[in-house]
Structures are given as structure tokens and as C-alpha cells.
Amino acid sequence: MPYTTKQRRAVLQCLEERASDALTPGEVAEELRRSGSPVGLATVYRQLEQLESTGLLHRIQTGEGALYQYCPHPSAPHGCFLLRCESCGRVSHLDCGHLQTLCDHLAAEHHFRVDPRQTVLTGRCQACAGKEALHGAN
Amino acid sequence: MPYTTKQRRAVLQCLEERASDALTPGEVAEELRRSGSPVGLATVYRQLEQLESTGLLHRIQTGEGALYQYCPHPSAPHGCFLLRCESCGRVSHLDCGHLQTLCDHLAAEHHFRVDPRQTVLTGRCQACAGKEALHGAN
């Protein structure tokens, strides 16, 4: 059974305080160092993995590595989906009936059970879509 | 402007012949070596990247690295979504009106434009969901 260590609490608190950001393990370690409670990078990795497996954190896999973000409603009945803007990197949470409807449809008609915890809808947020319409598209 | 080299053709042909599989760059290189037209790993990476950017290949990012799969309909009007079974790893293509409806809804109500080419719906296919119901869940 896992022990409750001060490193574990520090990692979770760090992500809770920056609940609107998705951070890399390195950024978490740096943040903790600056705030005066340094945690070894290996331990940061270990704790992030454990906290994710219990549902307290979201994990977002990008081409450059993993991001972790605090999960605001860890015990939602059906989990929640993530929207990630590939331009600014921001991740937002989406709890929308239409998505549930789609998942039901996929299960019934396409024999596929989507796992919301593993699925990230990637695209453009409004702000970034607007900017790119002005300047040259990307 | 890119040249049409024999390595480029070999990489694309390799993935076309195994259109139902998502392969790692290393697996592509190995396959080519075995089939008698070896291509350097660095070149495999370069060609996969280019072929993906033209829409001929899908790219799926996993925790262990990237997978590439032949795209059966590269010029679909709205792109297509991918379903990936996190148990057996198989990737299937989904061209479904319900998904388009959802994307329209997200754009209209949530101000977010999903990019199908960047989005992978991860979950369990029927076969794997069935197996796991029998044996211990995973």
C-alpha cells in the first residue's frame, strides 16, 4: 500500500495550485524547487504516475512528452473529456451530454468503448483560431 | 521541393501493404530490411514525417513513441477519426456522421474546432472488452 509522503502531497498541491495549467514533470520539479520544497525528478515522475492512476490527475501525451493537469472532478460518474489547443497548449475540461451520446453510439453501433480518461480532443481554441485567421495560417 | 526517391516509395509501399497495422518507425525500417530494400532509420523518420504532412499517413502518438498507419482516404472532405484499442493496439478508421455532428456542436457551443487529424479516440474494441470481461479486468 502506498505511503503518504510529503513529496506526494507537494506534487499534488503544486498541480492543484496551478489547476489551469498542464505541466511537464520537469516543470513540476522546477516549481517545487522554487517554492522551497524540492523533490527529486525521479520521485516527481513516480508520484505523477500514481496520482494519475488514482484519477486525481489527467495525463496528456504530446509528441514532446507527457503533461499532467489537476483533475477538478476526479469522481465524475463517466469521466470527462479533455480539449487541448494544439496552438497555445491549453487544456480544458469538457463535460457535455453530446459527447456521452456519441460514446453510447460508438459502443452500440461501432462496438467500441471509448475511454474518456485516455482520450484528448485536439484542435484550436477560439482565441488561437482567431489569431491564425488574421496572421498567416499555421 | 521534395524529390521522389526510392526510399520514399519504399516507405509508403510498406505501410500500404500493411494498411491494417500501425507501425513504429523501427518496425518500418525492419520490415524494409527484411524485404530486401533497407532504408536508414533516419531516412525512415524523415519520410514518415513528410508523408504524414501530406495526409498520406496517419500518425498516432503513444506513450512509447509514434505509430504510423496508411490512410485509406487521404482526401476525405472532413478528415477521419481514429479509434485505437488500448489493449490490442489496433487502430481503425471511423467516418461517422455522429462525430461530425459533435464537432459542429463543439465549434458552435464550446468555441473549439476539433482537428480530426490530431485526435485519437482511445478505448477498447469489442474483442478486447470481451476478453477482459472473462479473465480478470485490467
Place this chain on the structure above:
DNA sequence: TATAATATGAAAACGATTCTCAATTTAAAA
């Protein structure tokens, strides 16, 4: 052909992540 632009491949470099292992901390038992 001659040439200029582009691609190749082997090896080195790189960066994210995992592993190793001795030292430390935790939680529960005595």
C-alpha cells in the same frame, strides 16, 4: 552532360523517462 538542389545513412547528440541502489522515511506492531 553539367549543375544546383535535395536526399541519404551512419554515428553522434539529445531529451524524456526509467532504473539502480544505498540511505531514509513511514506505519504499524511490540
Place this chain on the structure above:
DNA sequence: TTTTAAATTGAGAATCGTTTTCATATTATA
């Protein structure tokens, strides 16, 4: 409280996927 066994820590080494380097080879064009 002390003891004890299990679990965690952290620094550095190791691993692994990917990118870069650069001299050589290939491609398309003049």
C-alpha cells in the same frame, strides 16, 4: 516509545525514441 518491516527517496546511470550532423550520393533541370 521503541522496533521492525515495508515502502519511498534521490542522485546518477542507463535506456530508448528521435533528431542532428556531415560527407557522400541521388535527383531534377538546364
